[in-house]
Each structure stands twice: as structure tokens, then as C-alpha cells.
Amino acid sequence: MSESKESRTITFQEAIAEALNQEMARDESVFVYGLDVADHKGIYGTTLGLAKKFGGTRCFSTPLSEEAMMGFGLGAATNGLRPINVHIRVDFLLLAMNQLINMVATHRYGSNGKTAVPLVIRAAIGRGWGQGYQHSKTLQSIFAHIPGLKVVMPTTPYDVKGLLIASIRDNNPVIFIEHRWLYFQKGIVPEESYEVPLGSGKIAKEGADITVVATSWMNVEALKAQEILSRRNVSIEIVDVRTVAPLDKDVIIKSVLKTGHCVVADYDWINCGFSSEVAAMVSEECFGRLKSPVTRIGFAPTPCPTTRALEDEFYPGAVDIIRAVEKKLGLSATDISGDDFYSYENKFRGPF
Amino acid sequence: MTLSLALYQKLYLVRWATEAIRKEYPNDQIKTPVHLSLGEEAIAVGVCHAIGKNGLFYGTYRNHGLYLSLTLETDKFFAELYGKRTGASGGKAGSMHLTAPESGLMGTSAVVGTTIPMAVGAAFANRVRRTDKAIVVFFGDGALDEGVFWESFNTACVLKLPMIFICEDNGLAPHTLKVDRQGYPAIHKVLERFNCLTFRNETTDVEEIHSLALKAGLLAREQQLPVFLHLHYYRYLEHVGVNEDFDQGYRTRDEFEKWYKVDPINLQRKRLVEMNLEKEVSDVENQVREQVDRSIALAKAAPFPDKADLFKGVWS
Numbered sequence: 001m002s003e004s005k006e007s008r009t010i011t012f013q014e015a016i017a018e019a020l021n022q023e024m025a026r027d028e029s030v031f032v033y034g035l036d037v038a039d040h041k042g043i044y045g046t047t048l049g050l051a052k053k054f055g056g057t058r059c060f061s062t063p064l065s066e067e068a069m070m071g072f073g074l075g076a077a078t079n080g081l082r083p084i085n086v087h088i089r090v091d092f093l094l095l096a097m098n099q100l101i102n103m104v105a106t107h108r109y110g111s112n113g114k115t116a117v118p119l120v121i122r123a124a125i126g127r128g129w130g131q132g133y134q135h136s137k138t139l140q141s142i143f144a145h146i147p148g149l150k151v152v153m154p155t156t157p158y159d160v161k162g163l164l165i166a167s168i169r170d171n172n173p174v175i176f177i178e179h180r181w182l183y184f185q186k187g188i189v190p191e192e193s194y195e196v197p198l199g200s201g202k203i204a205k206e207g208a209d210i211t212v213v214a215t216s217w218m219n220v221e222a223l224k225a226q227e228i229l230s231r232r233n234v235s236i237e238i239v240d241v242r243t244v245a246p247l248d249k250d251v252i253i254k255s256v257l258k259t260g261h262c263v264v265a266d267y268d269w270i271n272c273g274f275s276s277e278v279a280a281m282v283s284e285e286c287f288g289r290l291k292s293p294v295t296r297i298g299f300a301p302t303p304c305p306t307t308r309a310l311e312d313e314f315y316p317g318a319v320d321i322i323r324a325v326e327k328k329l330g331l332s333a334t335d336i337s338g339d340d341f342y343s344y345e346n347k348f349r350g351p352f
Numbered sequence: 353m354t355l356s357l358a359l360y361q362k363l364y365l366v367r368w369a370t371e372a373i374r375k376e377y378p379n380d381q382i383k384t385p386v387h388l389s390l391g392e393e394a395i396a397v398g399v400c401h402a403i404g405k406n407g408l409f410y411g412t413y414r415n416h417g418l419y420l421s422l423t424l425e426t427d428k429f430f431a432e433l434y435g436k437r438t439g440a441s442g443g444k445a446g447s448m449h450l451t452a453p454e455s456g457l458m459g460t461s462a463v464v465g466t467t468i469p470m471a472v473g474a475a476f477a478n479r480v481r482r483t484d485k486a487i488v489v490f491f492g493d494g495a496l497d498e499g500v501f502w503e504s505f506n507t508a509c510v511l512k513l514p515m516i517f518i519c520e521d522n523g524l525a526p527h528t529l530k531v532d533r534q535g536y537p538a539i540h541k542v543l544e545r546f547n548c549l550t551f552r553n554e555t556t557d558v559e560e561i562h563s564l565a566l567k568a569g570l571l572a573r574e575q576q577l578p579v580f581l582h583l584h585y586y587r588y589l590e591h592v593g594v595n596e597d598f599d600q601g602y603r604t605r606d607e608f609e610k611w612y613k614v615d616p617i618n619l620q621r622k623r624l625v626e627m628n629l630e631k632e633v634s635d636v637e638n639q640v641r642e643q644v645d646r647s648i649a650l651a652k653a654a655p656f657p658d659k660a661d662l663f664k665g666v667w668s
């Protein structure tokens with residue numbers, strides 16, 4: 001049984017691998033480097049086979065030197081190559097923040113626009129199975145705070161392919177944040193190469209009563225909440241922002257002007273975070289049209305605990321979205337005792 | 353122009369531009385911290401002249417010698433110091449982050465050690481794209497204390513990248529002696545255990561540095577390995593600013609007097625005079641002085657950037 005081209009279903013991880021393969025074949029200045037990108041695991045399978053297919057100069061594992069490797073990318077990007085630097089955890093990017101913020105983000109400005117820095121930094125984020133406080137951060141608002149950096153957070157297999165291709169072709173530094181639970185999500189992905197423009201959000205689900213603005217994995221949770229609440233004829237509109245910087249404000253504003261209610265479900269801490277930014281922007285742009293104040297949902301304000309018992313408390317999910325929506329609309333609590341929710345037991349197994 | 357005279361012209365340009373900054377600085381129109389290179393000139397000039405147009409150069413905030421010996425121009429240089437629209441970066445960079453990509457000056461930085469990995473990435477791109485450039489990175493002895501130096505040097509050795517690392521050692525960072533910062537007696541002895549070539553020299557003779565850099569360039573290319581040059585100079589002025597600081601207690605004027613006997617500009621001038629080129633020397637000096645005076649006048653008269661320029665150049 002062969003699937004037709006238009007409806008081919010592949011995983012998020014396969015979509016990344018396909019984007020890399022296609023871009024590396026299209027443009028020989030593209031190369032992939034970072035810790036363990038050329039090993040037998042290949043960053044959740046996303047870089048498997050690249051070294052063999054394109055050679056050790058196009059895909060290679062590096063010394064454990066995050067700061068130097070970031071500067072290396074800057075040097076290569078300003079000399080005619082298009083590097084893709086890969087980090088198996090965003091947490092390790094903290095060692096490279098000096099290069100990222102002092103050097104990469106400023107280089108073009110300091111040259112008064114003479115240079116360009118086409119550098120992609122892929123970083124996995126994730127949760128579960130005791131990852132704990134040093135292997136589970138997201139940090140998107142820290143990156144997005146810095147002028148000169150673009151920040152992308154794809155959710156679907158279709159988007160991850162198109163956004164990664166757009167990021168590789170972009171002439172600016174792009175931080176590309178991939179949630180590990182999404183690697184196994186399936187979706188329809190065209191075989192041919194295509195771009196999803198950076199700076200374009202999308203309506204992931206149309207609705208009329210309330211807007212949920214979501215990032216990364218929180219889109220999956222928002223869809224679950226939407227599904228459950230639709231049983232009560234509550235219609236949620238989900239905005240997948242897709243890129244945190246530059247931010248597609250219009251898609252958010254349009255939706256909130258329509259519904260009058262806004263919940264921001266961000267996959268990160270709340271304080272000084274992306275959800276705060278959206279709340280401020282919505283209050284500036286939609287003030288007189290809001291039927292309720294903006295509600296923010298995010299991680300608990302603690303380091304991420306390792307034990308499962310506390311980790312459940314740390315992460316927000318569909319239930320938090322459901323309860324927030326009910327509160328805003330003045331509804332009683334929905335009975336969710338028969339519903340299945342996402343957990344790593346049925347989505348993900350360790351050890352890493 | 354003979355090699356000796358060409359080197360002198362660059363030395364004198366760096367020296368005289370520096371003296372001009374020292375004279376202008378108290379007027380408070382140059383509003384950018386300056387890390388001056390009095391005493392250091394032979395390294396920048398000798399190396400840049402040896403590597404020439406074929407080079408991609410990376411440096412530090414103490415970059416005036418590098419900028420001037422690569423570009424030989426002073427209009428955009430002074431305009432940048434005065435923060436003017438006509439500056440090398442339209443006033444956005446100032447003294448500490450000067451670049452001139454069109455002349456091979458690819459990156460300088462106010463954060464210690466930061467252009468070292470950039471140069472390694474450039475050397476990688478140079479190999480992949482077969483652009484046949486010579487990659488050179490300058491840094492102070494203080495950068496050796498930073499992890500990123502070791503990360504970058506190690507990576508260059510792993511990848512066997514032909515490139516030149518130049519430590520411009522003035523023994524201070526910014527006022528702390530090496531003995532209080534470095535847990536090893538001699539950096540080249542440590543680094544020679546890596547897959548690379550190392551050289552050490554204390555000379556202030558520009559011609560000696562010039563030949564050493566030529567040799568380093570050849571060896572790097574021939575052996576496809578990084579070359580580390582450990583060079584030395586004495587910083588005549590305070591770390592940042594235009595004044596002497598021998599009264600501050602961390603060093604003595606005696607030291608300066610000793611080094612000044614082998615001042616790089618005086619050495620080269622003496623050599624040229626002994627070659628009976630006194631007339632050529634004074635022609636060069638006059639031409640440089642006129643050039644610098646003219647550039648300063650132009651810079652002062654030039655407009656500041658438009659307010660809208662603030663937003664330009666962030667994104668490509």
C-alpha cells in the first residue's frame with residue numbers, strides 16, 4: 001500500500017532529517033557540527049547518515065567546547081559557509097552565551113550591516129524521565145530578548161521541516177528549539193522542499209470563544225484541552241506562534257480581537273518570560289476589547305525537580321488550560337476523569 | 353618603496369595616529385575608550401605586512417595598529433573614533449570593535465578571547481571553500497587565561513587547520529602580572545605538546561617579526577597545522593586611556609626605559625638612516641602627518657549618524 005505524495009505521513013524527527021538532507025544536497029555551504037552529531041545515535045536520529053552521505057567535512061562531531069564551537073560558527077558563517085550547530089540540550093548552550101550574545105548577535109550591527117551571519121543553532125528541549133533541572137530548560141525568552149537573534153519553536157512535522165529550511169536559508173542567526181516529545185509526533189509532510197516563513201504564526205485550530213496562544217509542546221496540550229472542551233460547546237482558538245522572534249503579532253491580535261479572551265500557554269517559566277511579553281502586547285493592542293485580563297500558564301517558579309511526583313506539579317498541561325478557560329468563561333469544572341492525557345510513559349522512554 | 357621603508361611607513365602611521373589621539377582625547381570629542389598600542393607597533397605591522405592582502409585578521413580591542421597597518425587609511429578610522437556617520441562602521445563600533453572586512457580585518461572585540469574561535473571557524477571555511485587565505489588571530493597574554501583559548505586552540509589542532517595564533521604578550525592583564533595568573537612557566541612549552549608548531553621571540557625589530565610571520569605562514573601552509581607565535585612588547589601607556597601610569601605602583605619607569613632603548617619605531621628609523629634614506633624617511637613622516645591631520649579635520653567636520661541609523665544593520 002503506497003501513500004500518495006500529498007498525504008505522506010512522517011515523524012517530526014524524520015521531517016528534520018529530511019530538511020537537513022535536502023538543504024545539504026541543495027547547497028554545499030551548509031554543514032552540521034556539534035557534540036555527537038556524527039555518532040551512532042545522531043541526535044535522536046535527526047543527523048544519522050549525514051556524515052556518510054555528505055562526508056566528514058559536512059557533518060562532524062566536535063570537542064566538548066560549546067563556547068568555541070559557537071564562535072567557530074560565527075567565523076565560518078562570515079566566511080561563506082552556512083553552519084548548523086547542534087546541541088542535544090538547550091542547557092548546554094549556556095556555556096556559549098558569551099559568544100552568542102556578545103559576538104554572534106552583534107557582529108552584523110558592529111559592521112554597520114556589512115556582514116551577515118547565516119548560522120542555525122539547533123537545541124533540543126524536553127522533559128520527563130527524571131531529566132531534572134539541568135536537562136530540561138527552554139530559555140526562549142532569554143534568546144528572544146536579544147536583538148539580532150531569531151528564535152523558532154516548531155510544533156508539527158510540517159512546520160519543523162519548513163521552518164528549518166527557512167532558518168538555514170535565513171541570513172541571520174537563528175535559535176531553533178525542538179521539544180523531544182515532538183520527535184515522535186506524526187503528520188503530513190510534503191516530500192519536496194518548502195519554507196515556512198520565519199515570523200509567521202498560525203491558527204492551529206479555529207475557534208470563537210477564547211484564544212490560547214501556545215509555544216512548542218503546549219500546542220499539543222492546548223489541542224487536548226480544545227478537544228475536551230468542545231464536548232461542552234466551548235470553542236477554543238489555538239495560535240501556534242511558531243517563531244518567538246520575530247513574533248507574528250497580527251495573528252495573535254486578530255484572534256484576541258475576535259474572542260476577547262487570551263490565555264498564553266508558554267513552555268517556560270512565567271516571570272519575565274515570553275508569556276509576559278504576549279500579555280503586555282495584547283493589553284497594548286486589544287485593551288478595550290478584552291473581556292478578561294490575559295491569563296498566563298507556564299512552569300512552576302522552581303528549578304525542575306527530578307522526581308516524577310514533583311515533576312507533574314512543575315509542568316503545566318491540558319488540565320491547566322481547561323481550568324483556566326473555565327474560570328475565564330465562568331463555567332463549572334468539566335469532568336475529565338475518563339480522559340487520557342499525555343505522559344512520558346506512553347510517549348517516551350529513557351534513559352535520555 | 354623598499355621593504356624597510358614600507359614597514360617604517362606603517363610603523364610611523366600607527367605611532368603618529370596614536371600620538372594624535374593622545375593630543376585630541378582631552379577635548380572629549382573622542383567618546384570611546386581607547387586601548388593604545390604605543391610599544392606594540394612592530395607586531396601588528398610586521399605580521400600584517402608579511403601576510404598582506406591574502407589574510408583574514410582577527411584581533412582585540414587593542415586593534416588600532418591592526419586596523420591602520422591593514423587599511424593604511426585614516427579618514428574612516430578617525431571618523432569612527434569621533435562617532436561620525438563617515439566612520440568605518442558609521443559610529444556603531446567605536447575604537448574597541450573596529451572592522452574593515454574589505455581589507456581583511458574581520459573581527460575585533462571588547463570581550464577578551466572572543467575572536468579566537470571565530471578565527472578557527474574562518475580557517476575551517478577557508479579550507480572547505482579552498483579560498484587560500486591566511487588566517488591570523490591576535491590576542492593578549494590575558495586571553496590565555498580564558499577557557500575559550502584552550503577550546504579553540506585544541507579544536508584547531510584537532511582539525512589541523514593552517515592558521516597563525518599570535519599572543520601579544522605585554523606581561524599584564526590589565527594590571528595583574530603573569531606570575532599571578534598563569535600556573536605554568538612558558539606557554540610555548542605547554543603548547544608545543546599539541547599538534548602544532550610554536551615560536552617564541554622577544555624582539556621589537558619589525559623586520560625580524562616580519563620574517564618570522566612569513567615563516568609561520570609558510571609552515572602553516574606546508575604542514576597544514578596551526579602555528580603559535582609568542583611575541584613580546586612593553587605597553588608604554590595605561591591599559592585604557594592616553595596617559596602614562598608609572599606612578600600607579602604596579603610597574604616602574606625603569607622597565608619602560610629599558611624597553612624604550614629598543615623602541616620599534618626608533619629601531620627602524622635608525623636602520624633606514626644608516627642606509628642613507630634620511631630624506632625618504634622624512635618624506636614618509638611628513639606625508640603621514642598630513643594624512644592624519646587631514647583625517648582628523650574631516651572627522652570633526654563630518655555629521656553624526658541620522659537618528660534612523662540606530663535601527664539599521666541589526667538584521668540581514
Ligand SMILES: Cc1ncc(C[n+]2csc(CCOP(=O)(O)OP(=O)(O)O)c2C)c(N)n1
Pocket residue numbers: 414462463464465491492493494495496522524525526591
Ligand atoms: C571576558 C572578559 N573579562 C574581563 C574583561 C576586562 N578586561 C579588559 S582588558 C583586560 C585585560 C586583558 O589582558 P590581555 O589579554 O593581556 O590584553 P592587553 O590589554 O594586555 O592587550 C581585562 C581583564 C574583558 N574585557 N573581557
Ligand SMILES: [Mg+2]
Pocket residue numbers: 492493494520521522523524525
Ligand atoms: Mg596583556
